Amino acid sequence: MTGRRGGRPLVPAYLSTGGLAGPGRARLDRLSVLSAAPAPRPADLPAAQLALLDVLDGGSLTVVEAAALLRLPVSALQALAAALLDRELLLSRPPVPPAERFDPDLLKRVADGLRSLRQ
Numbered sequence: 855m856t857g858r859r860g861g862r863p864l865v866p867a868y869l870s871t872g873g874l875a876g877p878g879r880a881r882l883d884r885l886s887v888l889s890a891a892p893a894p895r896p897a898d899l900p901a902a903q904l905a906l907l908d909v910l911d912g913g914s915l916t917v918v919e920a921a922a923l924l925r926l927p928v929s930a931l932q933a934l935a936a937a938l939l940d941r942e943l944l945l946s947r948p949p950v951p952p953a954e955r956f957d958p959d960l961l962k963r964v965a966d967g968l969r970s971l972r973q
Contacts, residue, residue, distance in 0.1 A: 882917055882932045882939075885949035889914040893943055902926075906934050907943065916949070 882888075890910040899907075902924075909915065909923050921931040938944035 882935055882946060883949055884918050884928055885916050887914050887916055887947050887949065888920060888935055889945045891943050891945050895943065896941075899943075903934055903938055903943075906931070906938065910944070 888906075888910055890907050895904070895907060905924055906920060909920055915923070917931055917935065918928060920935075921928045924931065926934075935944055935946070939946060
């Protein structure tokens, strides 16, 4: 999780997941939103899973954002998050769908209304 000058991490991703090869039952998208569950943390959690819960303490992040903060590949973070989801220590929700296309006529009316207020 700490890096070297060459850009390669000091600890390989497969070691940072504690030997988890892939996601468990939960399938997480790269933009799935993660947040820590209000459950007490067990003492037997691996360091990487504790680090993920610490990053999520008091807020929510997407899988990609959490991976960037922990300096882990997205696939490794997905495996860590899936293990925490299986133990009900983590909450996730699907990514927010892209907004529908805006109505250009509505934007024109709003801009006209704002211009009329300035005069």
